[in-house]
Amino acid sequence: MPDSHLPEIRALHLFSDMEEESFQRLVRASYVQNFPPQIELISEGDPSDFLHILLTGSVDLFSTWNDRETSMATVRPVSTFILAATVKDAPYLMSARTMEKSRIMLIPSQDVRDVFEMDTKFALSIVDELASCYRGVIKNTKDLKLRTSLERLANYLLRQQVRAGGGETFELETEKRRLASVLGMTSENLSRAFKGLKPYGVEVKGNKITIRDQEDLIGFAKPNPLIDGRTQPSTP
Amino acid sequence: MPDSHLPEIRALHLFSDMEEESFQRLVRASYVQNFPPQIELISEGDPSDFLHILLTGSVDLFSTWNDRETSMATVRPVSTFILAATVKDAPYLMSARTMEKSRIMLIPSQDVRDVFEMDTKFALSIVDELASCYRGVIKNTKDLKLRTSLERLANYLLRQQVRAGGGETFELETEKRRLASVLGMTSENLSRAFKGLKPYGVEVKGNKITIRDQEDLIGFAKPNPLIDGRTQPSTP
DNA sequence: GCATTCAATTGATAAATGTCAACTGCTCGC
DNA sequence: GCGAGCAGTTGACATTTATCAATTGAATGC
Secondary structure, X not given: OOOOOHHHHHHOOOOOOOOHHXXXXXXXXXXXXXXXXXXXXXXXXXXXXXXXXXXXOOEEEEEEEOOEEEEXXXXXXXXXXXXXXXXXXXXXXXXXXXXXXXXXXEEEHHHHHHHHHHOHXXXXXXXXXXXXXXXXXXXXXXXXXXXXXXXXXXXXXXXXXXXXXXXXXXXXXXXXXXXXXXOOOOHHHHHHHHHHOHHHOEEEEOOEEEEOOHXXXXXXXXXXXHHHOXXXXXXX | OOOOOHHHHHHOOOOOOOOHHHHHHHHHHOEEEEEOOOOEEEOOOOOOOEXXXXXXXXXXXXXXXXXXXXXXXXXXXXXXXXXXXHHHOOOOOOEEEEOOOEEEEXXXXXXXXXXXXXXXXXXXXXXXXXXXXXHXXXXXXXXXXXXXXXXXXXXXXXXXXXXXXXOOEEEOOOOHHHHHHHOOOOHHHHHHHHHHOXXXXXXXXXXXXXXOOHHHHHHHHOOOHHHHOOOOOOOO
16 A cells, blocks of 8 residues: 655664565555544554554553553654564553544554564564664663652653754643653642742743753753663654 | 583573574673672673673662662573663663672673574564563553552562462562562562551561462452563563 | 671651642633 | 633642661571
8 A cells, every 4th residue: 555655664764674575565465544533543452463653643652550541652753653562463562542633554463574584684673673662661661760750850851852952942742641641640740840840940831841041950850861862763 | 602501591582493503603602600699790881792691690680870779670590681782782771780699691792783683583583582571661661650569569479479389378589678679669668568468468477478368469459461461581 | 695787677757649629721613 | 702621730638658767587607
């Protein structure tokens, strides 16, 4: 199923090195679909039938237990998600829902597994991708276990500032309640945490954040490349 | 460097499928070393020069930030650790120290990377291993974000019971303060958490645990295969 | 056997975080 | 323009967790 996003997909580092023939096989087997907002694409526990590639829109990966829910990550275009479940042929550990209208490419997991057994370069890309993802989750665990929620927020803001170009003022690209969940706290606590960062020069107006004194905030947040370092790969 | 542990290493699923020639190359390049207890083998941030394989003893993987420290995992024989850093040729995200006298095999990371580019079966095993590890960390994140410390302890005990053979009484194979750190809490809190599980039939005597009424504890802990499911691979 | 040492426990207290309810303020549709 | 709906905020309070200090208890060395 051809799609105008093909060059972009081919450029993902997961696919950029593979043989053209293998890539074509994946593309032929796949299909592309549009989803409305708030659709649950995947439920944890389901068999992993497809590797998903988000072409446009955004997707929330979340997990539930005992009537509680937590947001694990946000997927943004163009990137793949649930790669690990696909290669293991194991049930999804996370659920996924569209946050907005989204266009998604679905590649049958069996084809992915078949191809990576034949195409060494593809296998190597998968190794690289999985290793990146693993390291990303380890960093997240360190963030959760070693920092208070105030510290997590401070470091999040500094990372976000960089991603947004480094200007004094930038936008959160996430709803605050989702951000709270990602950071492992409640909305109420996040709201108070923003207040708690005011002494360090953080000003909040809607989803616009201004960091008046970056040095000061860094002094509090103590960012560390082994936790906050940029390794934002596509999420498997 | 030949070693009596070679058959065991060969049997690790990371190495079991690879070509004999590739395996021999790794073995020739590697060396085996004994370490006393409490030796820091690896410091986070260091370049990842070697893939480590724990032959005997035990190793604690931990991380630090801002004078705080947390235990991320315990490695037990025979298994590899810090595979992800090795394949990415990136700095270690965790430190490692021996908990007791340990025998460790070290394979130069460069050789691992060279071999996995040539030996497809080895590459596929690495994919499998990394995917397992990734899923393991995701489960851990869900445990941390969705459960209170009392719930984490309850589920830990149930998992441990299974690993120990399923009997009513079994032993913790971890020092309590390390267990506390692994579960993301303080020693004091762990001590009180054990008390908090008494109403559910948990009895503690030193490092011997007895679960009088498993049904009752399960009712409280609500274990879930997507969090507690057995996927204990060697830790990369 | 006894003193030393250190993990583990306990109590008292403080800090962090969650819960519940009420309220604010904005957006969106009519 | 107005009101419904909803994310976000605030306050009061409860719960969870950490901290600090003191004590217990078990293992170890001499």
